[in-house]
Amino acid sequence: MSRPDTPAPRRRTKATSIDIAHRAGVSQATVSRVLRGSPLVNAETRRRVEEAVRELNYTVDRHASSLRLQRSGTLALLLFEDPTADESHINPFFLSMLGSITRACARAGQDLLVSFQQLSDDWHADYADSRKADGLILLGYGDYLSYRGRLDTLVEQGTRFVRWGAVLPDQPGLSIGCDNFHGGELVGAHLAGLGCRRVAFLGDASSHYPEFLDRYRGCDAALRAVGGAMDPALQVDAQSSEDDGYAAARELLARRDGGGAVAFDAVFAASDLIAIGALRAFEEGGLDVPGDVRMVGFDDIPAARFTHPALTTVAQDTTSAGELLVETLLALVDGQPAQSRMLPAQLVVRRSSGA
Amino acid sequence: MSRPDTPAPRRRTKATSIDIAHRAGVSQATVSRVLRGSPLVNAETRRRVEEAVRELNYTVDRHASSLRLQRSGTLALLLFEDPTADESHINPFFLSMLGSITRACARAGQDLLVSFQQLSDDWHADYADSRKADGLILLGYGDYLSYRGRLDTLVEQGTRFVRWGAVLPDQPGLSIGCDNFHGGELVGAHLAGLGCRRVAFLGDASSHYPEFLDRYRGCDAALRAVGGAMDPALQVDAQSSEDDGYAAARELLARRDGGGAVAFDAVFAASDLIAIGALRAFEEGGLDVPGDVRMVGFDDIPAARFTHPALTTVAQDTTSAGELLVETLLALVDGQPAQSRMLPAQLVVRRSSGA
């Protein structure tokens, strides 16, 4: 613990490139060159500067650098939430996207600013305009048609952004998304193979929610291949929460038992959270899964392995998704060509479908 | 789609305060005063400036502002991970902390930089020194003794930081944590009340992992109150993953059936993830929970509701935790008094303890 007799360092005041320059006996410009890896620096000079940098524990001031470069080295992740969502819970699927995006940013040497937004907030102004971030990653459920206009504004303003969601033909900006149609097909084919023909769908299936709609259509296509089809009487709206799923399943039971008298032998829930809510409603209603009804979800959130019975679902590759989102956004920021992309979906069979 | 005949805006070049000044017919300094809410501005002047700001969709450039103010308005969350952890999965408990911290930052008007770190990385340099953030929030499991030295360095350098974890007496910097000892007591009292006297503990219970150690000791204290005690022969190391829990439970079974011949009537898993792994091991081993063994976890992660049987556990108040972490860190950054704090723990009884 004895102090060596080096001059007492002035704490609190961080070293600047000028301090380094003095110490290394060069100009401040040369320090900057070394730090930015310029090739026009003599090897010995470089060595001296690097030594001083190490001794003073110097790091480039990011604000000064960003101001000068007009580039922040930072990406922002805006996670949109349903304003009705429970304060403390975020859809686990997005949480795992957040994890993979964070990792992808780290690998790409980018910092990541994370923010939860209400769809109603004034987000575009905040991030891109103030140059806090070079580009935006947009993530979240929500009514697509209601925020589409915002995307147009973003494009108009020249903001660089990539969206996670349905990959649609005439869409503003770029999107990375799961191949939801094929995911739906996998579900439909799986259920059809098990003899199901009356597949209920829990989830909005309109152009307001294009991801869900694609899942619905994919399932429909697979049923049609065996002479069946989805029945609109078996579709009940639900957005994304467990409670939505619970309510939707109750509604489905009411239709079956009420005047509607519609029968179903399987349920395709548009998300795992919806499926979990539905599972609860069925358990309360005395319906056995998969005995009486087979159940399939979508997303493969961690909890899907632990539901009772364990949930058959469609996994989206969140690791690749995060990488692709970051990669695509950086291409955009660098003015390089970039395009929307769809990622493969994969069926994960567990007990709830009784396969 | 027809363009109104407004002059074609020059895109790409964001407006600066000088543009606003020209438009409002004032000096650039006055624009800055208005934007920072200075009281020394005439009401009419203020109005004109605000109008120009709106018209040009102006936002203050954060880098310039931060450079001048020597303050970034940004906090950084460093999430440490076990280097051995599965790439794609983060402990759900930390994910929910992340959620609450993000919200707390938003409420406090702070931006949040999120980064995953290995305990071995050179993190302190990166964030505080480069002034990317005004302060750090440190989150994560890991061997406390092995990173303690880093905390000392942080303190020495005058870095502002708050740590989530065990609140220890002689600790460098401030910590916010759950009252782990009391959490353990709740578990011990609950199990004792159900007649258990032989409680196994799955988790490291050394000063390397002070949070787990406190949980262990709390449970021990509660058992002692009824004339029992924890038995070191029933403690098996496990860090935090499900696989650790699985392995630890297997080891426990081996001890019971092998030369050790140690009996147990309950298991207290140091985390829910460990409990979930143990549940799997017991199911494979043909042990019924809670019939043969009662099981209690810690954290109340979302999946705890869905395990089979549903997991009795100790909930930590992540919402308050996030708020307190941010609040405390901001006090530190502002040079105001701040202190370490413990948050209450709450027992959540579900089926796995057979209560």
Place this chain on the structure above:
DNA sequence: CTGAAAGCGCTTACAG
């Protein structure tokens, strides 16, 4: 290969 200088876009003490 290196240095002196301009300038990125702000904020605020200073002078009126």
Place this chain on the structure above:
DNA sequence: CTGAAAGCGCTTACAG
């Protein structure tokens, strides 16, 4: 109440 000016800490074209 307002403006002119200095300066936050960098990066890089320019001139040698």
